[in-house]
Amino acid sequence: MARTVIGIAGEVLITAGVLVFLFLGWQLWIQGIALNNAQTSEASGLSQSWSASTTGPTAPDQASTPSPTSGPAAGTVSAPVVMAAPAETDQFAVLYVPRFGADYKRTITQGVDAKTVLNAGGAGHYEQSQMPGDMGNFAIAAHRDGWGSPFIKINELQVGDPIYVETQDGWYTYRFRDLEYVAPDGVDVLSAVPQAPDAAPTDRLITLTSCNPLYIASERIIAYGVLESFTPRSAGAPAAIAGISGTGA
Amino acid sequence: MYGALWRVLPGPVWARILILLVALALLLFVLSTWIFPLVDGMLTPSQPVTVDQ
Secondary structure, three states, X not given: OHHHHHHHHHHHHHHHHHHHHHHHHHHHHHHHHHHHHHHHHHHHHHHHHXXXXXXXXXXXXXXXXXXXXXXXXXXXXXXXXXXXXXOOOOEEEEEEOHHHOOOOOEEEEEOXXXXXXXXXXXXXXXXXXXXXXXXXXXXXXXXXXOOOOOOOOHHHOOOOOEEEEEEOOEEEEEEEEEEEEEOOOOHHHHOOOOOOOOOOOOOEEEEEEEEEOOOOOOEEEXXXXXXXXXXXXXXXXXXXXXXXXXXXX | OHHHHHHHOOXXXXXXXXXXXXXXXXXXXXXXXXXXXXXXXXXXOOOOOOOOO
16 A cells, blocks of 8 residues: 555656656747747737838828938938837837847837746836937847747847847847946946946947846846947838848748 | 556557547647646746846
8 A cells, every 4th residue: 555655656756847847848948939939920010010100101202202312211321210218018119130040020118027028038128228219228138048038149249240129210220339247236237328327328329138147147148239320211121131120021 | 646547548558558649749738838838927037137226
């Protein structure tokens, strides 16, 4: 009798162990695939809805001024439009980082709460930081590993790599500048001038934060980029992401 | 537990194996579709990624 009880208990424990490993495997791989698929379609949906809603106003504008000498089509660099801060948990932008993958796109949501924002597999915007294109610092966070691992390749960025942020107004092209590693309480990386909270901003920056090292979260890895140009929606997506932005791809 | 399960199953060996495989597939589907997301939602994130105070 005792042998039977012990035997059953052993089998239950082994089963429980297998279930835990199944959960870990699911969390690392299966959930990531599902979240990434969802992210890609959500990001595509946002991009398409913005393109669709601006087709109306821009179409007559193009019809009335067919001359290429006027209008924003003459050049992609124009003064950045800065949108007003959205409500918390609103998806207001799409992030493209070709270094992270040829078809990489993730949503950017207002706020950095893990359960309501980051665990959906996209990026979250630190509400106290500036909006895309603004003078100062547009700071976002995303998971490094698990929950889709959106920033798993953040350490592979090369100086000059483009980082695109698309909003309803158009595309902001940032260029990767440098990495920094800080303690988990290093909030000064979010300042308008990173690490100089009292300084007046003179640059338009993007800051990506994630955890470091991989699978451990004892530090934070910070990637900085500098705004290079703003492309209004009427001018179309930057060439490098034209195939994956504003389309169903 | 598993020995008893094997004895309870009807039919020849190949039928029992087939039943077990189908049951296993069903179990994995239920786990990954409903149970694991539920557990994931209940766990606090073990890997905070934000900088905060």
